[in-house]
Amino acid sequence: MDQLFVNLKAWFLNLLGLFLPDWLVMLASIVVSGVVILCLGPFIMMYLTLLERKVIGRIQNRYGPNRVGPWGLLQPVADGIKMFTKEDIIPAYGDKLIHLLAPIVIVVPALMVFLVVPFGRNMTAVDLSIGALYFLAISSITTFPIFMGSWASRNKYSMLAGMRTAAQMVSYEIPMTLAIVPVIMMSQSLSTGAIVAAQNGLKWFVFTPWGLVGFLIFFFCAIVECNRPPFDLPEAESELIAGFHTEYSGMKFAFFYMAEYMNAFTLAAIAVTLFLGGWQGPLFPSWLWFFGKTFALIFMMIWFRGTFPRFRVDQLMGFAWKFLLPMTLVNILVTGFWHFNPGAVGWGVSGAVLVGFFFAITALNRPFVPEKRIYELAE
Amino acid sequence: MKHFFKKGSVPFWGFGILSGLGVTLKNFIDSYFKKPDSGGVTTIQYPEEKSADFEAARNFPFLVYDETPEKPRCVACGICERECPVKCIHVVMAKDEAGKPLRKPAVFDIDYELCMNCGNCEEVCPFHSIFMDHDYEIASYDRSSLLRPMSKLLKSNDYFHKVRPVDAGKTDAVIRAAQEKKAAATKQKDSAGGQ
Numbered sequence: 227m228d229q230l231f232v233n234l235k236a237w238f239l240n241l242l243g244l245f246l247p248d249w250l251v252m253l254a255s256i257v258v259s260g261v262v263i264l265c266l267g268p269f270i271m272m273y274l275t276l277l278e279r280k281v282i283g284r285i286q287n288r289y290g291p292n293r294v295g296p297w298g299l300l301q302p303v304a305d306g307i308k309m310f311t312k313e314d315i316i317p318a319y320g321d322k323l324i325h326l327l328a329p330i331v332i333v334v335p336a337l338m339v340f341l342v343v344p345f346g347r348n349m350t351a352v353d354l355s356i357g358a359l360y361f362l363a364i365s366s367i368t369t370f371p372i373f374m375g376s377w378a379s380r381n382k383y384s385m386l387a388g389m390r391t392a393a394q395m396v397s398y399e400i401p402m403t404l405a406i407v408p409v410i411m412m413s414q415s416l417s418t419g420a421i422v423a424a425q426n427g428l429k430w431f432v433f434t435p436w437g438l439v440g441f442l443i444f445f446f447c448a449i450v451e452c453n454r455p456p457f458d459l460p461e462a463e464s465e466l467i468a469g470f471h472t473e474y475s476g477m478k479f480a481f482f483y484m485a486e487y488m489n490a491f492t493l494a495a496i497a498v499t500l501f502l503g504g505w506q507g508p509l510f511p512s513w514l515w516f517f518g519k520t521f522a523l524i525f526m527m528i529w530f531r532g533t534f535p536r537f538r539v540d541q542l543m544g545f546a547w548k549f550l551l552p553m554t555l556v557n558i559l560v561t562g563f564w565h566f567n568p569g570a571v572g573w574g575v576s577g578a579v580l581v582g583f584f585f586a587i588t589a590l591n592r593p594f595v596p597e598k599r600i601y602e603l604a605e
Numbered sequence: 606m607k608h609f610f611k612k613g614s615v616p617f618w619g620f621g622i623l624s625g626l627g628v629t630l631k632n633f634i635d636s637y638f639k640k641p642d643s644g645g646v647t648t649i650q651y652p653e654e655k656s657a658d659f660e661a662a663r664n665f666p667f668l669v670y671d672e673t674p675e676k677p678r679c680v681a682c683g684i685c686e687r688e689c690p691v692k693c694i695h696v697v698m699a700k701d702e703a704g705k706p707l708r709k710p711a712v713f714d715i716d717y718e719l720c721m722n723c724g725n726c727e728e729v730c731p732f733h734s735i736f737m738d739h740d741y742e743i744a745s746y747d748r749s750s751l752l753r754p755m756s757k758l759l760k761s762n763d764y765f766h767k768v769r770p771v772d773a774g775k776t777d778a779v780i781r782a783a784q785e786k787k788a789a790a791t792k793q794k795d796s797a798g799g800q
Contacts, residue, residue, distance in 0.1 A: 284632070284633045287647055529626065530626075533625050
């Protein structure tokens with residue numbers, strides 16, 4: 227059961243080996259993995275939209291979509307058909323080529339990140355030796371297509387949104403990268419497979435003080451990186467109409483949407499890989515553990531969306547630079563201490579340092595509240 | 606430590622965020638396990654479920670007949686026609702061959718497109734003939750089908766009892782009382798004439 231999909235692929239390739247030469251079977255092996263990922267991405271995206279609408283509905287005491295098919299399971303298909311049949315509008319004075327390219331380019335990095343995600347034991351498409359670095363590099367490309375789209379739209383609101391995206395993504399790239407550093411230090415590898423292997427047998431990194439803090443910081447940054455509420459400043463319906471995709475309609479808009487949801491999935495998947503032990507877990511098959519943990523994190527994301535109002539721009543920037551960045555630096559220090567003193571001593575000292583630093587930094591960041599004026603003559 | 610558990614206090618940075626998450630999680634879980642009036646989902650799934658009908662609900666007027674549709678309670682007095690604020694009622698009194706008016710309508714049309722469901726016609730009718738119905742599923746693709754002629758407006762007293770039992774009972778009592786009074790009066794008159 228654990229190796230179900232791996233065995234399925236091996237069986238299929240053996241079947242091909244009966245008719246085809248060896249080099250073609252090699253090629254087929256690559257194609258099979260590629261096709262599975264290319265189908266998995268959009269499929270997951272479709273049902274994430276449904277899940278999101280359902281959960282948000284339940285949070286707001288509604289049912290959510292439940293009309294198309296049983297429990298609304300065909301709703302994403304109906305949405306897809308609607309998107310395909312909509313008119314595609316290109317702004318008259320926009321940059322037509324870049325306007326066309328942006329939604330195409332944004333899907334590519336979203337799909338490429340799937341390559342290094344270990345879905346289960348022996349189920350990584352390409353176990354790169356620089357997996358974590360690859361993920362960071364590819365996922366930060368997302369900024370460019372968003373900026374391309376906003377620039378090519380020739381729309382003031384889109385332009386504002388593009389600027390916000392650039393600022394937000396570049397700022398949060400830094401604490402996100404630094405939050406991963408402790409994991410790399412402890413597992414002594416950049417490969418996602420090796421990182422998962424280092425968390426063997428419930429020694430998940432999240433069960434250590436530095437892992438917990440790192441996980442929280444990484445998760446926050448991940449939500450910001452994929453522009454999900456409450457950090458959806460680039461889209462900000464109320465202020466910027468729809469932000470960078472104001473001028474997009476039909477399938478181009480759907481591509482932006484798709485990239486956003488696939489990013490949400492891959493970022494949750496990477497968070498699981500790095501901090502929550504990836505596919506490690508007792509009893510159940512490894513891929514079930516992986517998807518279970520990932521969807522738990524996605525549920526967290528949706529839960530956040532259903533709870534919080536949007537951040538203000540300066541607060542968002544301040545949160546990254548004044549709070550998350552110092553926390554990650556202290557976290558790296560604590561990880562070094564933990565490496566030499568794990569166990570009770572490590573827990574006590576590093577826990578004390580992290581909690582102390584948390585309170586210190588929140589005290590330092592306390593906003594200046596001017597003394598309340600009392601107008602004596604007013605009454 | 607005491608201020609930690611006081612309501613409205615903020616013991617540490619981020620406490621408000623966590624309690625906000627608690628509220629939404631509670632709503633999420635309650636939506637599965639609780640009844641609408643105690644925090645569950647309040648949506649009524651319309652075509653399958655309908656909200657409970659209640660006596661005072663009203664939408665479009667209909668005419669009541671007692672035994673057969675040929676004998677409506679309406680006497681074509683035209684008060685409702687005059688009182689209707691949007692002028693959606695049209696009444697013509699029936700006449701016999703000699704041109705003598707009969708006490709019943711020849712034409713009684715109500716344009717449901719115009720009707721604004723005010724219920725004035727029900728209030729002004731002195732013959733307890735026109736009442737507001739509870740049938741709201743009358744949408745149609747055809748405008749002309751919303752102009753209801755008398756044949757479609759006439760409904761039996763039993764139907765009236767079914768949709769509005771209390772009001773129908775009261776109306777019947779009033780009519781019976783009036784009939785008894787009238788019968789008593791004629792009896793008295795007869796007996797007085799007999800002496």
